[in-house]
Amino acid sequence: xxxxxxxxxxxxxxxxxxxxxxxxxxxxxxxxxxxxxxxxxxxxxxxxxxxxxxxxxxxxxxxxxxxxxxxxxxxxxxxxxxxxxxxxxxxxxxxxxxxxxxxxxxxxxxxxxxxxxxxxxxxxxxxxxxxxxxxxxxxxxxxxxxxxxxxxxxxxxxxxxxxxxxxxxxxxxxxxxxxxxxxxxxxxxxxxxxxxxxxxxxxxxxxxxxxxxxxxxxxxxxxxxxxxxxxxxxxxxxxxxxxxxxxxxxxxx
Amino acid sequence: xxxxxxxxxxxxxxxxxxxxxxxxxxxxxxxxxxxxxxxxxxxxxxxxxxxxxxxxxxxxxxxxxxxxxxxxxxxxxxxxxxxxxxxxxxxxxxxxxxxxxxxxxxxxxxxxxxxxxxxxxxxxxxxxxxxxxxxxxxxxxxxxxxxxxxxxxxxxxxxxxxxxxxxxxxxxxxxxxxxxxxxxxxxxxxxxxxxxxxxxxxxxxxxxxxxxxxxxxxxxxxxxxxxxxxxxxxxx
Numbered sequence: 001x002x003x004x005x006x007x008x009x010x011x012x013x014x015x016x017x018x019x020x021x022x023x024x025x026x027x028x029x030x031x032x033x034x035x036x037x038x039x040x041x042x043x044x045x046x047x048x049x050x051x052x053x054x055x056x057x058x059x060x061x062x063x064x065x066x067x068x069x070x071x072x073x074x075x076x077x078x079x080x081x082x083x084x085x086x087x088x089x090x091x092x093x094x095x096x097x098x099x100x101x102x103x104x105x106x107x108x109x110x111x112x113x114x115x116x117x118x119x120x121x122x123x124x125x126x127x128x129x130x131x132x133x134x135x136x137x138x139x140x141x142x143x144x145x146x147x148x149x150x151x152x153x154x155x156x157x158x159x160x161x162x163x164x165x166x167x168x169x170x171x172x173x174x175x176x177x178x179x180x181x182x183x184x185x186x187x188x189x190x191x192x193x194x195x196x197x198x199x200x201x202x203x204x205x206x207x208x209x210x211x212x213x214x215x216x217x218x219x220x221x222x223x224x225x226x227x228x229x230x231x232x233x234x235x236x237x238x239x240x241x242x243x244x245x246x247x248x249x250x251x252x253x
Numbered sequence: 254x255x256x257x258x259x260x261x262x263x264x265x266x267x268x269x270x271x272x273x274x275x276x277x278x279x280x281x282x283x284x285x286x287x288x289x290x291x292x293x294x295x296x297x298x299x300x301x302x303x304x305x306x307x308x309x310x311x312x313x314x315x316x317x318x319x320x321x322x323x324x325x326x327x328x329x330x331x332x333x334x335x336x337x338x339x340x341x342x343x344x345x346x347x348x349x350x351x352x353x354x355x356x357x358x359x360x361x362x363x364x365x366x367x368x369x370x371x372x373x374x375x376x377x378x379x380x381x382x383x384x385x386x387x388x389x390x391x392x393x394x395x396x397x398x399x400x401x402x403x404x405x406x407x408x409x410x411x412x413x414x415x416x417x418x419x420x421x422x423x424x425x426x427x428x429x430x431x432x433x434x435x436x437x438x439x440x441x442x443x444x445x446x447x448x449x450x451x452x453x454x455x456x457x458x459x460x461x462x463x464x465x466x467x468x469x470x471x472x473x474x475x476x477x478x479x480x481x482x483x484x485x486x487x488x489x
Contacts, residue, residue, distance in 0.1 A: 006356060032362060117362070146350075156306040161313055184452055188452045189459045192456040196464050202299050
């Protein structure tokens with residue numbers, strides 16, 4: 001993964017043009033709606049997934065990309081598979097396996113909600129450049145100091161990552177054979193070196209900033225652009241629909 | 254070093270618990286910002302930014318452990334030893350937020366839970382253990398290494414215990430097997446912690462030998478045997 005660009009896929013769809021603050025609020029609202037949907041309403045998750053699939057199509061994000069990136073949640077899928085054997089309750093028989101019924105529901109719940117949550121987050125990550133996410137968070141009153149640290153971290157992450165890669169290449173070029181546990185010593189020492197270089201670079205950057213009149217605030221007078229009421233209402237319709245679905249299924253079940 | 258397993262996805266923990274921990278995270282991170290700024294004032298942004306970039310790079314350093322399994326660092330103990338608890342927790346928080354928003358790793362609704370486990374619990378327990386151990390152990394390379402080693406193991410296990418606590422408060426009802434699950438999770442993370450500890454201890458001692466002033470845990474005093482370029486025979 002490239003820390004400078006995140007998972008952003010450049011494009012010019014309506015979702016790409018939507019203001020980032022709207023997308024962030026939409027993501028949080030949609031994720032809450034997914035979480036609030038009762039697990040027994042299996043078809044409701046189908047509708048949630050269809051909504052997301054439609055949005056991915058609108059943003060022209062290929063399905064293969066979404067599936068590959070969803071693997072990030074795979075460790076929790078192990079937990080989802082373990083639930084039917086762990087949870088106590090009335091047993092059901094599936095073929096040769098005897099599993100608990102509440103456990104099956106719990107596993108399904110985790111699987112469905114984690115996958116949909118990752119898809120919703122991928123939609124934001126794919127359609128919004130890093131600077132856009134930061135601008136959106138700034139519109140949403142996220143503390144400026146945290147955003148500045150994040151911006152610096154993202155800007156310099158490619159340098160530190162490149163340094164780690166370079167050091168590994170240098171070791172390989174000198175006949176190092178990194179394997180299993182024996183690589184730990186060299187790895188640890190190169191991390192130490194990268195830390196010293198990063199910290200020293202930080203001091204140099206600060207001195208350069210101080211020389212240009214930096215006093216603890218970035219002299220930015222131009223704030224990120226606000227979103228129009230029309231953008232808000234159009235975009236919020238999606239999580240609202242999902243929330244309505246969650247509320248309706250919760251009431252009828 | 255299976256770091257991904259700790260990034261909690263959507264609705265593993267219920268709403269009220271997530272919200273409660275989000276509140277704790279906001280308050281604690283706010284306090285960390287204030288405390289870190291007190292130490293660094295206007296140098297905070299560039300130095301914390303570069304330190305965060307370093308933690309990011311350290312986490313991206315995937316290394317093969319066995320066939321098909323690769324691991325990477327959590328970085329809580331590394332951040333605590335090198336940067337101190339306040340700045341360290343702040344940097345790890347930023348890394349977790351970047352991973353949730355830009356890489357879809359961990360749900361946005363679980364951000365508070367993840368920050369409490371990996372940034373706050375891991376960093377602060379690591380710093381506590383480190384401070385205690387350095388009072389007892391000699392201030393040599395090996396003493397520092399052993400202290401960091403212990404701190405890293407405890408921090409990883411404490412972070413996973415944080416998850417077990419959250420799961421107990423607002424997770425799925427698993428009846429009596431919650432105890433078994435807790436044992437399984439904590440047990441696995443002891444192993445994970447040993448891997449983390451080897452790398453962290455090596456990295457911190459490497460910095461301590463070259464630039465002892467940059468290791469926050471040493472509080473500005475160099476090691477007892479300064480700048481030994483070759484490992485000394487009597488130190489073992």
